[in-house]
Amino acid sequence: MLIALLLAACGPAPAPVDFALLPPSCPSPHAASAHPAPTATLPRTAVIPQPPPANARSILWISLHTVGARHLAMYGGRAQTPRLAELASQGRLYTHAYTHFVETAISHFTLLTGVLPDLHGNVPGNGGSLYKGPTAAEITKANGYRTAAFIGGITLEKHSSGLDRGFDVYDDDDVVRLDTRPAPQVVGRATSWWADQQGPAFMFVHLFDAHFPYTPADPRRYDPNYTGRYDGTDATLHAHRDAGRALPERDLDHVRALYESEITELDAALVPLLAAAGPDTVVVVAADHGESFEHGYYFNHRASLYDETLHVPLILRAPGLPTGRDDRFTGLVDVLPTVLRLAGLHTDAPLMGRDLADPPSDVLFALTDRCLPPGLFAARTPNAKAIWGPDGAGMAFDLVADPNEQSPGGVPELLRSAPRRYSSIIQALSPYIANAPQHQKRPVDRKTSAQLESLGYVVGRPPPAP
Numbered sequence: 309m310l311i312a313l314l315l316a317a318c319g320p321a322p323a324p325v326d327f328a329l330l331p332p333s334c335p336s337p338h339a340a341s342a343h344p345a346p347t348a349t350l351p352r353t354a355v356i357p358q359p360p361p362a363n364a365r366s367i368l369w370i371s372l373h374t375v376g377a378r379h380l381a382m383y384g385g386r387a388q389t390p391r392l393a394e395l396a397s398q399g400r401l402y403t404h405a406y407t408h409f410v411e412t413a414i415s416h417f418t419l420l421t422g423v424l425p426d427l428h429g430n431v432p433g434n435g436g437s438l439y440k441g442p443t444a445a446e447i448t449k450a451n452g453y454r455t456a457a458f459i460g461g462i463t464l465e466k467h468s469s470g471l472d473r474g475f476d477v478y479d480d481d482d483v484v485r486l487d488t489r490p491a492p493q494v495v496g497r498a499t500s501w502w503a504d505q506q507g508p509a510f511m512f513v514h515l516f517d518a519h520f521p522y523t524p525a526d527p528r529r530y531d532p533n534y535t536g537r538y539d540g541t542d543a544t545l546h547a548h549r550d551a552g553r554a555l556p557e558r559d560l561d562h563v564r565a566l567y568e569s570e571i572t573e574l575d576a577a578l579v580p581l582l583a584a585a586g587p588d589t590v591v592v593v594a595a596d597h598g599e600s601f602e603h604g605y606y607f608n609h610r611a612s613l614y615d616e617t618l619h620v621p622l623i624l625r626a627p628g629l630p631t632g633r634d635d636r637f638t639g640l641v642d643v644l645p646t647v648l649r650l651a652g653l654h655t656d657a658p659l660m661g662r663d664l665a666d667p668p669s670d671v672l673f674a675l676t677d678r679c680l681p682p683g684l685f686a687a688r689t690p691n692a693k694a695i696w697g698p699d700g701a702g703m704a705f706d707l708v709a710d711p712n713e714q715s716p717g718g719v720p721e722l723l724r725s726a727p728r729r730y731s732s733i734i735q736a737l738s739p740y741i742a743n744a745p746q747h748q749k750r751p752v753d754r755k756t757s758a759q760l761e762s763l764g765y766v767v768g769r770p771p772p773a774p
């Protein structure tokens with residue numbers, strides 16, 4: 309339905325784009341030569357850890373799952389996040405940061421490797437990235453760090469995401485059994501591990517609480533007078549989810565208030581974690597993507613490339629990093645190179661992102677999973693965005709005159725070459741992608757698959773029962 313809406317809204321003269329220009333991110337099992345065989349190798353798990361550099365700093369990396377920037381008070385929204393605001397006041401708040409992929413595993417892989425989604429295979433729930441280069445965990449481990457991840461939701465469970473590589477500890481206990489672990493529990497385990505570390509440590513903390521369903525402890529916080537029936541659960545929202553039936557604006561705003569209350573509660577849970585990070589620690593806070601409450605697409609994110617899902621909060625705090633708001637145009641791919649510099653580390657990995665101390669990119673790219681409908685691709689400049697469907701029809705928005713993306717027009721000249729440019733960027737790094745046979749989806753077990761689907765993800769079907 310979304311693609312129908314998108315194409316219906318394309319305007320009278322959509323600019324054709326040849327999607328064949330884009331990398332073959334969704335190869336069939338028969339496309340054995342979709343990518344060249346790897347000719348470049350990079351250090352991964354076989355690396356003998358070196359002693360940490362003398363000036364190495366510990367890294368605390370917090371992922372706020374499914375938290376869109378526009379909902380936070382520090383970005384002009386309703387959700388109060390005083391702990392994050394305090395952290396931002398000690399560091400740098402990036403006001404124009406965008407994700408490149410609107411699903412969990414691949415967005416996190418991009419964050420933690422500094423390369424764009426197509427290098428990872430563009431397939432969530434496939435058992436790992438196709439990219440052969442190192443992750444943040446592998447880079448820090450090779451530099452003598454202790455490494456740990458504490459996972460709050462099933463979408464980063466080790467078998468379905470493959471994100472555990474390079475971590476000494478990958479604590480995803482109970483996420484398959486329970487779907488999610490609440491932030492206080494994840495933070496408690498993370499803080500305990502952190503307290504035991506003597507030398508430099510890299511700790512990744514994933515907090516799933518804002519994700520659907522929206523069931524905060526205080527449902528009245530931002531909408532105390534609501535008397536309707538929507539309580540944020542799947543039972544009341546199921547018929548409306550994705551491209552389902554529209555809600556009256558009054559009810560929709562209440563659901564938004566429930567989501568925002570969850571964000572405020574998530575912020576409160578950060579207290580012990582932020583207290584444990586000493587002033588010499590590099591602290592990163594980012595979201596993997598936002599959440600959609602508009603454009604006829606509700607309570608999910610995987611099929612939308614509007615700014616409501618692309619615009620994410622990003623905070624960095626580190627010794628020597630200038631404080632204040634930073635309006636530079638940036639993508640999540642830029643975070644890792646910046647963090648490595650702030651921590652005093654170096655890598656030979658072919659990072660695509662730009663250190664945030666360097667001049668910004670003029671265009672950022674984002675996509676949905678092209679193995680699944682609607683299969684969208686977007687290019688965004690600071691002031692304009694174009695979104696293309698799989699048949700090459702595109703529409704564009706003037707984000708200065710139309711920041712809510714309500715009035716699509718034809719794709720401007722500036723953005724017409726974006727798919728070709730994106731493709732050439734990806735092709736330049738294709739030697740770092742695993743060989744084609746590994747491209748096929750690796751189905752996760754039936755129970756995990758069912759749980760992922762109940763959360764709104766579409767994953768590889770499990771094999772038939774014997």
Ligand SMILES: [Zn+2]
Pocket residue numbers: 373374410411412413463596597
């Ligand atoms: Zn996610």
